Amino acid sequence: MKYDQQIIELKNLLPTAKNILIATSAGADIDKLAAGLALFLTFETAGKQVSIASDDNILVGHTHLFGVDHVQKTLPQTEGGNLTLVLEGVAASDNTVPALEKLDWYAENSNLNLVFHVAPGQTFQPAKIIPKYQGSGFNLIFTVGAVNLNALGNIYSANIQAFSGTHIVNVDTQSANTSFGQTNVLDSQASSVSEVMVNLLSDLGFAMDADTASNLLAGIFEATKDLTDTKVTADTYMAVANCLRVGGRKPQALDTTAPTNSGLDLSALIPKTQAQTVSDFTAPSQPPMDAGDHIQPIQQAAQSSPPIQSGSPEERPMGERVISETVEPEWLTPKIFKGSSIG
Structure with missing residues (x-):
C-alpha cells in the first residue's frame, strides 16, 4: 500500500x-x-x-x-450549503444599509419569517430578492x-x-x-x-x-x-x-507514415510524350455536308498499305535506330531494274 x-x-x-x-x-x-x-x-x-x-x-x-x-x-x-438571500439595491457605497435599523426572524407554523425593521423616515424597497447557496x-x-x-x-x-x-x-x-x-x-x-x-x-x-x-x-x-x-x-x-x-487496452499508436495506394502503379511505364499527346489532342470539327456532297477518295492513300505503327522506344531492339517516322510515297511503288548488260 x-x-x-x-x-x-x-x-x-x-x-x-x-x-x-x-x-x-x-x-x-x-x-x-x-x-x-x-x-x-x-x-x-x-x-x-x-x-x-x-x-x-x-x-x-x-x-x-x-x-x-x-x-x-x-x-x-x-x-446543501448555506442559504443567503440577496436583496439588491438597498446597500450604500460604503456597504451600509441606511434604511435598515435591525433584522429579526421568527418561526410561524412551518414558515420562517424575516422582519426588516426600517429606520424612521427611510424607505426599504429591495429591487430584487435572490436566494443563493453558499x-x-x-x-x-x-x-x-x-x-x-x-x-x-x-x-x-x-x-x-x-x-x-x-x-x-x-x-x-x-x-x-x-x-x-x-x-x-x-x-x-x-x-x-x-x-x-x-x-x-x-x-x-x-x-x-x-x-x-x-x-x-x-x-x-x-x-x-x-x-x-x-x-x-x-x-x-x-x-x-x-x-x-483487468482488461485495460493500450492506446493505439499514431500512424505517421504516408498512405500508400494498393496495387501496382504503372504510370511510370507510360512514355511522357505519348501521355502529353493524348491529353492535348482535340478532335477537329467537320463542316456539315449537304446530301449531294460526296467524299472524294484519295487514290494514293487507297493504294498505300496500312501505316506501320512504330513501337515505343522500350520495344525496339538494342542498336536499331529509326531514321524517319514518315514513309516516302515512292517507296511503295514497284521497282524495275534496268542494266546495260546481263551476265
Missing part, C-alpha cells in the same frame, strides 16, 4: 461521502484528464453521486477517454494535477465558497505543489498522475474495470511518451501491468 500514511483520514471519510466533486487543473493534458475520469468512473460504479469539472474545452484528442462526456465547465447545482453541498473535493487551488481556473475562482469548509484531497506529481489539501497524495517521483491514481485506487480498496484501466493506460503512455521517458520506473511497469490484467 503505497499511500497508506497519506490517506488515513480519507479512508474514514469516504464511506459516508455521498456527493463528491473531482476538479482537474485548467488546461489539463491527457494524463491529468485521464486520471480524473478514472476516479470519476470508479466512484460512479461504487454508487456515489460524483461530478467532474474542468475549466477547459474538451478537444478531439480527448474523445477516446471513457466518460469524457461527463466533464463540465461549471459546478453542478447541488443541495457552500457546495459536496462532502469531498478531489483536485487532480493542480499545483494550487488557483490552478483550477474558473472552477475555483467563481466558486470559492464551494471549496471553503470542504475536505480537499490533493492528488499531484509536481514538486512545486503547495500541499493545500486536508489530504495530500503527492508523489514527485511518479512518472504521471495516472500512475499515482492506479496506486491510490488500490489503496482505497477500489477495483478497476476495463474502462477505468484503459483511461489510466492512456494517461501513462501519453505522459511517458510510450514508456520511453527517463522517469519510467519499475512502479510504472507495475501500474501498466495492473491495468492490463
Whole structure:
C-alpha cells in the first residue's frame, strides 16, 4: 500500500461521502484528464453521486477517454450549503444599509419569517430578492494535477465558497505543489498522475474495470511518451501491468507514415510524350455536308498499305535506330531494274 500514511483520514471519510466533486487543473493534458475520469468512473460504479469539472474545452484528442462526456465547465447545482438571500439595491457605497435599523426572524407554523425593521423616515424597497447557496453541498473535493487551488481556473475562482469548509484531497506529481489539501497524495517521483491514481485506487480498496484501466493506460503512455521517458520506473511497469490484467487496452499508436495506394502503379511505364499527346489532342470539327456532297477518295492513300505503327522506344531492339517516322510515297511503288548488260 503505497499511500497508506497519506490517506488515513480519507479512508474514514469516504464511506459516508455521498456527493463528491473531482476538479482537474485548467488546461489539463491527457494524463491529468485521464486520471480524473478514472476516479470519476470508479466512484460512479461504487454508487456515489460524483461530478467532474474542468475549466477547459474538451478537444478531439480527448474523445477516446471513457466518460469524457461527463466533464463540465461549471459546478453542478447541488443541495446543501448555506442559504443567503440577496436583496439588491438597498446597500450604500460604503456597504451600509441606511434604511435598515435591525433584522429579526421568527418561526410561524412551518414558515420562517424575516422582519426588516426600517429606520424612521427611510424607505426599504429591495429591487430584487435572490436566494443563493453558499457552500457546495459536496462532502469531498478531489483536485487532480493542480499545483494550487488557483490552478483550477474558473472552477475555483467563481466558486470559492464551494471549496471553503470542504475536505480537499490533493492528488499531484509536481514538486512545486503547495500541499493545500486536508489530504495530500503527492508523489514527485511518479512518472504521471495516472500512475499515482492506479496506486491510490488500490489503496482505497477500489477495483478497476476495463474502462477505468484503459483511461489510466492512456494517461501513462501519453505522459511517458510510450514508456520511453527517463522517469519510467519499475512502479510504472507495475501500474501498466495492473491495468492490463483487468482488461485495460493500450492506446493505439499514431500512424505517421504516408498512405500508400494498393496495387501496382504503372504510370511510370507510360512514355511522357505519348501521355502529353493524348491529353492535348482535340478532335477537329467537320463542316456539315449537304446530301449531294460526296467524299472524294484519295487514290494514293487507297493504294498505300496500312501505316506501320512504330513501337515505343522500350520495344525496339538494342542498336536499331529509326531514321524517319514518315514513309516516302515512292517507296511503295514497284521497282524495275534496268542494266546495260546481263551476265
